Amino acid sequence: MNPRFLGIPELVEVPSVAVVVDVMRAFTVAAWAFAQGAEKIVLAESLDEALALKARHQDWVALKDGPPAPGFDTVNSPGLLRSMDLGGRTVVQKTTAGTAGALAVKEASLVLCASFVVAEATARLLRTHKSDSVTFVVTGEDGRADEDLACAQYIARRVTESGTDAAEFVRRAGESRAAVELTEGVRxxxxPDDVALCLELDRFSFxxxxKVENSLMVLRPRAMPSPADETSS
Known part of the structure; x- marks a missing residue:
């Protein structure tokens, strides 16, 4: 597999396979939403679109970056989301980097959204897909966010080297600018548990x-069996 690591501004052509990485916090939050029972997540292009979707679908749950705001049910925090019951609900998510990255590659044949909590499952799906070229979209800080780059590099390594140790990659993420700002309350x-939750490796097995569904970019979980499950079946 030939991996490329690009920031959103560097996406000048549509990739065949794209892995959009946002560790702190969009795609850690998305994974927690699915773990709490969400059926799907609609990735909104703007706050106005998120609110419009929420207005048309009163039972949908809308979330955004930053502080609470009228019309939104919660914010982009895994620590806050993990206590919500989202059984069968649709979540509308709008964030600064993660959702923008996914929308930037929506024409790709395969779009995966990833963070450390779903790293191994993402690598396993990429191994199954057997693509020669994969573009990893490093969403934070125009491609310079070390937590996203570290996670992208780790997933890329896991696709071809199953024995890759995560420790160094997770350490880099934990020392990143985003981790410091979250810890110090800049954002x-x-x-308080957000950083630790974002650094939790392989918490989920999906x-x-x-993909685009009815003109909306929709995110869904895909369960990936472990190697042990594949061997025993």
């Missing part, structure tokens, strides 16, 4: 696949 809409 709003934060739970990958997250995004």
């Amino acid at each position: 709003q809409g934060v739970h 990958a997250m696949v995004a």
